Amino acid sequence: MLGGQRSGKTRQAENRAIAWLRTPGHEAVVVATATVSDEEMAARIARHRADRAALLPRAGCVEEPRELAAVIRLHSAPQRLLVVDCLTLWLTNLLVPEAVGSSSPALDDTGWQAARADLCAALAAAPGPVVLVSTEIGLGSVPADAATRRYIDALGDLHREVGAACARVSWVVAGQALAVKA
Numbered sequence: 001m002l003g004g005q006r007s008g009k010t011r012q013a014e015n016r017a018i019a020w021l022r023t024p025g026h027e028a029v030v031v032a033t034a035t036v037s038d039e040e041m042a043a044r045i046a047r048h049r050a051d052r053a054a055l056l057p058r059a060g061c062v063e064e065p066r067e068l069a070a071v072i073r074l075h076s077a078p079q080r081l082l083v084v085d086c087l088t089l090w091l092t093n094l095l096v097p098e099a100v101g102s103s104s105p106a107l108d109d110t111g112w113q114a115a116r117a118d119l120c121a122a123l124a125a126a127p128g129p130v131v132l133v134s135t136e137i138g139l140g141s142v143p144a145d146a147a148t149r150r151y152i153d154a155l156g157d158l159h160r161e162v163g164a165a166c167a168r169v170s171w172v173v174a175g176q177a178l179a180v181k182a
Contacts (some may be wrong), residue, residue: 018055026080027081028059029062
């Protein structure tokens with residue numbers, strides 16, 4: 001699920017999980033990548049937790065800001081749908097952890113390429129379905145500073161590679177999902 005901020009990506013992913021859970025024996029796990037960096041983010045995370053509890057009471061939740069490939073390998077199963085929310089924050093946690101209040105080291109380009117390849121390998125090997133949520137931010141002008149250009153370029157590379165690894169890709173705008181790759 002790709003789209004702009006507040007476009008309805010998460011709700012679309014949750015709706016897929018709701019539909020998945022209607023089948024007896026099916027499970028769902030939400031993999032949340034956000035970290036608390038300030039009061040507003042703490043409130044946002046609390047709101048997401050409350051929304052998930054109301055919409056997906058049968059779904060589990062794993063909060064993991066950095067080790068996404070390992071979580072997919074550990075939790076993916078044929079009867080279990082994973083919803084990863086979101087790749088954008090995962091990338092932030094890896095490339096600019098200080099921006100989210102983390103003391104973890106930032107990955108250099110080699111480390112980032114390895115993490116991206118590891119994620120794509122985990123997705124390819126996942127025995128169950130995985131729904132990924134990510135914000136598309138590369139539609140504007142080229143930023144003036146090198147750090148922001150690096151981040152946007154890395155996110156574009158991630159979207160391209162993950163999109164190639166996925167059977168379906170949807171663009172979400174105004175709460176509506178449009179098939180990009182069916």
